[in-house]
Amino acid sequence: MSSAERTRETRERILVAACEVIAEVGFEKIRMRMVAEHAGVSTALLHYHFENRERLFAEAMTHSFAHTGTELERDADSVPAAVILARILHSLLPTDPELRQDWRLWQELWVRALRDDAARTLAVDLYDQLHAWVSQALTRGIDAGEFADCDVHATSTTLLSLCDGFGIRLMLGDPRVTVDSALAVIWGTAARALGIPPEFPAL
Structure with missing residues (x-):
């Protein structure tokens, strides 16, 4: 898998996780750490792709x-x-x-x-x-x-x-x-x- 493909796969996984977590707990309660854990990535990697909530x-x-x-x-x-x-x-x-x-x-x-x-x-x-x-x-x-x-x-x-x-x-x-x-x-x-x-x- 190329670097670009890995990047797309990681972003896809994060976005799917974000949809699930936001739907479950609501935007006001969501924390970036919660999405990172649900996506199986580090908080640092999450912030690399998405700067804020x-x-x-x-x-x-x-x-x-x-x-x-x-x-x-x-x-x-x-x-x-x-x-x-x-x-x-x-x-x-x-x-x-x-x-x-x-x-x-x-x-x-x-x-x-x-x-x-x-x-x-x-x-x-x-x-x-x-x-x-x-x-x-x-x-x-x-x-x-x-x-x-x-x-x-x-x-x-x-x-x-x-x-x-x-x-x-x-x-x-x-x-x-x-x-x-x-x-x-x-x-x-x-x-x-x-x-x-x-x-x-x-x-």
């Missing part, structure tokens, strides 16, 4: 986000646009342990964004990327004739807002909301706007 947090959020984006691109050229859209909407809810961890990271980011300009800028930038994912899926379906024409920007914003609202209630364990009931409402909203069947597609 704020930088580590920002890159951990971006890493988590990029990983989700990579998964969403799987087979993107060989499946219907409705399936791509369904994958995106499914990934925007805490539907499995990994996505629940992502949601805990988002919640930490929201809290920090209320008090910190850098965190607020990061949150807005990540939301812009989420909006782009949804918008691209809608545009693809419209261009392919799978979806009826619609206001792509407004529809994307509505779907993201529904995912946020239901996601919060799912994270809180609201007994009146399940993943299936949330997806039914979200997909029903998409179906009405796009002229597609109301049944959530198989992923």
